[in-house]
Structure formats: C-alpha cells, structure tokens
Amino acid sequence: MSTSNREAFYLKHEDELTKEKANITRRKNTIGWTRVGVFALGLWGVVTVWPETGSALLIGIAAIAIFLALLNYSMRLQDQVNMLSALIRIHQEEREIGNHRFSNRYNGDNLAPRQHEYSADLDIFGRASLFQYIHRTTSEQGHRHFASWLLSPAPNAAIKARQKAALELSNEPGWGIHYQAIGQQEPVGRSIEEKLGLWLSKSPEFFPKTGWKLLAAIFPFISLACLVMHIAGLMSAPLFYLLVLVFVVIAFSITKMVIPQYQALDKIVPQLNTLSGKLRWIESSSFSADQLVTLKQQLHPAGKPAASASITGLRKILDRFDYRLNPLVFLPLNTFLLWDLRQVLSLEKWKSVHSADIGKWFETMAEMEALNSIGRLAFNHPGWTFPVLTEEQGDYSGASIGHPLIPESTRVNNDFSTSGKPAIALITGSNMAGKSTFLRSIGVNQVLAMCGAPVCASTLTVSNMRIMSSMRIADNLEENASTFYAELSKLKSIIESVNRFEPVFLLLDEILRGTNSHDRHTGSRALVMQLIRHNACGMLATHDLALTSLVEDYPKAIRNYHFDVSVSGEELYFDYRLKEGVCKSMNASILMKKIGIEL
Known part of the structure; x- marks a missing residue:
C-alpha cells in the first residue's frame, strides 16, 4: 500500500465510522424521546385509573420496566457512540501522523533515562521523537514496555518473533485500531x-x-x-x-x-x-x-x-x-x-x-500494545522493510537508508555497508552537509531493528549490536560537570564496553570538541587507533581532515566517506549524498561571512 493509498484507507474508514456514529446518535436520541413518552403515558395512566390501586400499580410497574429497558438500551448505544468516537479520532490522528504532524502526542519524556548510551543523542523520547512518532500504546504499562524495547536490544529469537507478529498485525490494521480504541476509553494506569x-x-x-x-x-x-x-x-x-x-x-x-x-x-x-x-x-x-x-x-x-x-x-x-x-x-x-x-x-x-x-x-x-505499535508502523510504511539478522560480527549493510522522522518528500536516503571487526568509518564534510543526520539515521534504524520493528530502508542486514553514541553533549550544573568532562565520561563508558568486547556499534560526532585543536587531534587519533586495536566497529564524523590519513596505516579497518557542498557565489547547495573518500570542499568561511564576520 502506497502512502496515498494509506491516506485513502484512513479517510475512507473515517467517513464510514462518522456515518455510523451519526445513525446511532439519531437512534439514541429517538430512544431518549421514547423514554420521555413512556414516562408521560405511565403517569397519565396511573392518574386516569386512580384510585383503583391494583390497576394503577400494574400500569406504574409496566411503565417503569419499559423505561428501565429503554434506559439500558440507550446506555449500550452510548457505549457504541463512545467507541466510534475513539475510532474516528485514531483515523484522524493517523492521517496527521502521516503528514508528520504529531508533536501533540504523548512523547514519553518522563520515560527517558537520565543517563543512557544513545537515548538523548538519537531523540528516542521527547518532542518530535521516535517514541512520539511510532507508539500506539494507551496504558502506562504499554508506554513503559515499549520504551524498554527502544532502550535495549532484544535477543535475535525475540526480534524474529516480534517481526512475525508485527507483520501479521500490519495485515489487519482494523484489529489494531480497535484494540487501541478500547484502551483510549479509560486508559489503564x-x-x-x-x-x-x-x-x-x-x-x-x-x-x-x-x-x-x-x-x-x-x-x-x-x-x-x-x-x-x-x-x-x-x-x-x-x-x-x-x-x-x-x-x-x-x-x-x-x-x-x-x-x-x-x-x-x-x-x-x-x-x-x-x-x-x-x-x-x-x-x-x-x-x-x-x-x-x-x-x-x-x-x-x-x-x-x-x-x-x-x-x-x-x-x-x-x-x-x-x-x-x-x-x-x-x-x-x-x-x-x-x-x-x-x-x-x-x-x-x-x-x-x-x-x-x-x-x-x-x-x-x-x-500487545507494543506489538501493535510496530505493526502499525509496518502498515503505514509499506516501503520500509524488516531487517535480516546475521550472526556475523559488526555487520550493517543497507540500501536507501533514511531517517524515519524526516518526511518522505524531503528525506534523502543513502546506501551504507560495513562488516567484520575492526571497522571504523570516518565521515568528513561541510557544515550542515548531513553528517550528524546520517549518523542518527544509522543509529535510529539499528534501534528499530533491535526491537523487532521495520526500518526506514529498502534492505538492511544487521548484527545484533547495541548502539553507543557520543553526539549531543551538555554540561551539568547540578553535578558541576563541564561539557568536556561530560563527554569524557561518555567516552570512558564506550572504551570500557569496547575493552570488554561487547557487541556495540559506535556513533561518534565531533569528539573532544571542548578542548584545543592540538589536543583534540591527538586525542581523537589515539582513540581511533585504540578502537581498532580492540576490534571495535562504528562511525566517526569529524572536521579534522588529518584523521583521514589513518587509512594509510589501517587500510582494512578504516574507510573514508564524506558529504560535500556545491558553492555558487555565496550560496550553498547540499545534496546530502554519502560519497566515498575525503571531503574537499568546506563552507565555514562562507557561513561566517553571512553572519557578519569580516574575513
């Protein structure tokens, strides 16, 4: 089902549900007026036959019985109206999400761990996050359960079982929508x-x-x-x-x-x-x-x-x-x-x-709420794929890999492949050329793969690996920790995991940015060499072109990639395409001139 067909599916069913709700509402209103009539007739009958108490009692009991039966029927109709209203809201919401308008949904911000290996870097929780985009959970238990899937890889057997379950649910979207609607009536906490x-x-x-x-x-x-x-x-x-x-x-x-x-x-x-x-x-x-x-x-x-x-x-x-x-x-x-x-x-x-x-x-x-979430994701994105799991180490090979949170109309997909250990991809490029977004695309799709969900790619084969990242570093006033120290703490965790030969895939973006250029280059070079010695795999985005020369010393372990920019006068044009080799064009000076720095 294409994107347009998916939109038509939700629109068609929303229209059918709206008509059904209108019919039941009219029937309920008719029953309401009938109850009023029964009450009035019963009262008139009692008054008419009074003081014949036997007849009056019989008429009164009959009127009350009919009134209560109609009331019970009216309550059942109201339950149907409530369910139809929930179903209509879900169809409307799905169309909004399909157009990437989902910032008003529950975003799971309270579920985000204070310290985590990749959650903050990859926007797993919070506004415009992965969780906010794909969850269809309605209970607090469901929210937490699905969050746990996004925070740690499942074993391969569990991933494959979830993939099969999600595929079956994606073929029955009405079932999952009804399940979600039940949960919205009075959410379980x-x-x-x-x-x-x-x-x-x-x-x-x-x-x-x-x-x-x-x-x-x-x-x-x-x-x-x-x-x-x-x-x-x-x-x-x-x-x-x-x-x-x-x-x-x-x-x-x-x-x-x-x-x-x-x-x-x-x-x-x-x-x-x-x-x-x-x-x-x-x-x-x-x-x-x-x-x-x-x-x-x-x-x-x-x-x-x-x-x-x-x-x-x-x-x-x-x-x-x-x-x-x-x-x-x-x-x-x-x-x-x-x-x-x-x-x-x-x-x-x-x-x-x-x-x-x-x-x-x-x-x-x-x-079931968590499975329904990834099943709906598969239904909404028929062009995505369930990844193939391999027992090989350090394998991440895919075609048309894109970031799930970027609209399809503006998203630029890239192919990427790496296998075996050690394997470090050094990515250079101009500012705003797409390095960080590409790293996040790789990371988010690995997170999806490890929880059993479809991924934003035409094909993807991956090893069971946990993402560890150092991309978005902030200082911590409460703990009196500077940005540089916070980054060192994160790198320390990464080094320890690599030294223990854990199955991790590293995403490092402009590391050691909080120190001088000499120490930064020395430290970055030493870290890359150490990662290679300990059979690590991952990606490092950098502006330090000198690091790319490491490929001469480690031709089997390092590959250079880049994103470049085309310059016409003082205008910049990006194609966001990953290319092999080292970036030759930089744009920082043009950007500095644009903001008024006189160079």
Whole structure:
C-alpha cells in the first residue's frame, strides 16, 4: 500500500465510522424521546385509573420496566457512540501522523533515562521523537514496555518473533485500531496495578475462616425470618425493632472491618473495564504468529475462566460494594443480608483463585500494545522493510537508508555497508552537509531493528549490536560537570564496553570538541587507533581532515566517506549524498561571512 493509498484507507474508514456514529446518535436520541413518552403515558395512566390501586400499580410497574429497558438500551448505544468516537479520532490522528504532524502526542519524556548510551543523542523520547512518532500504546504499562524495547536490544529469537507478529498485525490494521480504541476509553494506569498489588500482598481476613462463611449463610435466614414474622403479626414491634438494632450493630461492625479492602480497590472499576475489554479482544481473535498465539493462550489457562471473564467477575463484586453509595438500598441489604460480608467473602475468594494471574494480564496487555505499535508502523510504511539478522560480527549493510522522522518528500536516503571487526568509518564534510543526520539515521534504524520493528530502508542486514553514541553533549550544573568532562565520561563508558568486547556499534560526532585543536587531534587519533586495536566497529564524523590519513596505516579497518557542498557565489547547495573518500570542499568561511564576520 502506497502512502496515498494509506491516506485513502484512513479517510475512507473515517467517513464510514462518522456515518455510523451519526445513525446511532439519531437512534439514541429517538430512544431518549421514547423514554420521555413512556414516562408521560405511565403517569397519565396511573392518574386516569386512580384510585383503583391494583390497576394503577400494574400500569406504574409496566411503565417503569419499559423505561428501565429503554434506559439500558440507550446506555449500550452510548457505549457504541463512545467507541466510534475513539475510532474516528485514531483515523484522524493517523492521517496527521502521516503528514508528520504529531508533536501533540504523548512523547514519553518522563520515560527517558537520565543517563543512557544513545537515548538523548538519537531523540528516542521527547518532542518530535521516535517514541512520539511510532507508539500506539494507551496504558502506562504499554508506554513503559515499549520504551524498554527502544532502550535495549532484544535477543535475535525475540526480534524474529516480534517481526512475525508485527507483520501479521500490519495485515489487519482494523484489529489494531480497535484494540487501541478500547484502551483510549479509560486508559489503564500504574495506579490500578499498584492498588491490586498492595491488596494481593495482604493476607485474607475472612474467606478462609469457616465462622465467617457460616455467619454469612445463617444470618440472612434469621433476619428475614424476623421480618416475615413481624409483617405477619407474629412478632411485636418493640421486639422486632430491638432485633433490628442488634442486626445493625452486627452488620456495621463487620462493615468497619471490611472498609479497608473496599478503600484499597476504590475507583478502579473504569480501568478494569478497559483491561477486560482489551483482553477480551485478544481472546476473541485468531492468530497465526507464535508470539500472538502465546499471548492469547496465556489469557485462558487450563482449568480457569478466561482473563476477561475473571476481571468482569471482580468488577461485578466491586459494583455490588458500591451499593453503599445509595443508602436507601444499602441500609436494608446490609442490615438483613450482611451485604458487605458477602461481598468481601466473594472478593477474597476471587483473590485466592487469581492472585498469580493479575501480573500476567497486565504484561499481556502491554506486550500487545507494543506489538501493535510496530505493526502499525509496518502498515503505514509499506516501503520500509524488516531487517535480516546475521550472526556475523559488526555487520550493517543497507540500501536507501533514511531517517524515519524526516518526511518522505524531503528525506534523502543513502546506501551504507560495513562488516567484520575492526571497522571504523570516518565521515568528513561541510557544515550542515548531513553528517550528524546520517549518523542518527544509522543509529535510529539499528534501534528499530533491535526491537523487532521495520526500518526506514529498502534492505538492511544487521548484527545484533547495541548502539553507543557520543553526539549531543551538555554540561551539568547540578553535578558541576563541564561539557568536556561530560563527554569524557561518555567516552570512558564506550572504551570500557569496547575493552570488554561487547557487541556495540559506535556513533561518534565531533569528539573532544571542548578542548584545543592540538589536543583534540591527538586525542581523537589515539582513540581511533585504540578502537581498532580492540576490534571495535562504528562511525566517526569529524572536521579534522588529518584523521583521514589513518587509512594509510589501517587500510582494512578504516574507510573514508564524506558529504560535500556545491558553492555558487555565496550560496550553498547540499545534496546530502554519502560519497566515498575525503571531503574537499568546506563552507565555514562562507557561513561566517553571512553572519557578519569580516574575513
């Protein structure tokens, strides 16, 4: 599917959803007016037949029953309207993202590690970041799970499994859009998982004890028998009211003991509905990719009900707890039936059955959200490819490699290939010619490859390597660290990883820029030679043309590349094409003249 066809896909489905929403909204409005009519007719009927109480009661009950049935139907229609609204928003958002207007989306800035090997250099999080562009996660768990994929390479087996799952999801975009829409209704947060975790960590107080079970079974018979006897005139009012007082004391003494559990799980029902809906959507689907099949199977283990049904059971218990919000209903229920005791017994029984499952349910939801993100990326970019993984060391070979965050209309792609160790690509070039962008293109695509996502290239074969970069260095006033010291700290980490022969791919941009030119050249030359001695691989962008002479000493380990510029008068023209060899044209003097420096 081309870019224009993708745009047409979202536009077509958005139009269909908008029409469906309008139809259901009209039906809902009709039901609303019908409810008003039923209420008016019921009231008129009761007034007309009064004082025939039997007929009036019959008409009133019938009117109330019809009214409640219509109300229930109207609420179901509203749920459909809410879902359609979410689906429409997603289609609109996808068209905006396709036009590279996505800066208003959640950017994961709070997920960015304070210190990381490449996150800041490659714009993984924050405004106009990779995460902001490609995530389709809706829960906090999903955000964090997908962020973890972008922050560290997965093993090859996991990458291949994710690729197959993402490819299958990319062929069913409607499935993933619906899954995302469910999550947007009431996004699941970490608070619900923390509340459930805290509740699960506490020992049950009621369920395992036989006495509480017997009390819950016997008490209603006694209390209701007293009520029937009083109504039948077999028990005097003073005795009955005295017994009711005893019932109240017993019931609300138990309520006082139950309240902490109720408060521990207060206000989680809306998010439980979302979690249940997302898991039900997975359970009801058919998959062929191994990872998707495994996720589905985890939701319905042998001998237990499906996860969505279990969560619905918990929600119903909590809904019954909420009867306390209506005193006219709760007071008689608790007084005569020990309502709170019955619910807490059900709650703790649920805990005993599902305590080991809850964590898996959240993990499954988050995993599917992450897979849905890379599946949508594959659908939206049919010209991209899933990379081939190789067991060879230091392999990075691709054609038409581009930066994913640059619009296709302005993006310039380049071919690049390196294999084996040691291998250092020295890249020289004019200012603004594209050196840093190219390094980031290489790095970001390696990050995508290592998380199982498609890459912005026509072909790409890579080894399993972790990116380590030194590109965007800033001082740290809080830690009293200068820019130069901050860069040295980063280079120290790189050297240590290389010395341990870890599988890393280095991206170094204008290193040691915070010192004088002599020390900078001496240090850069020494570092390149040290990296070669320790079988490192990577790229170094530099303005220091003297470094390029190292190819004479290490012809098998070093290759020179460059980006150049064409000059016409005082105008500069860039083609952003990677070429072999050393750059011969520089533009700094022209740029300095343009800002008013008299040379």
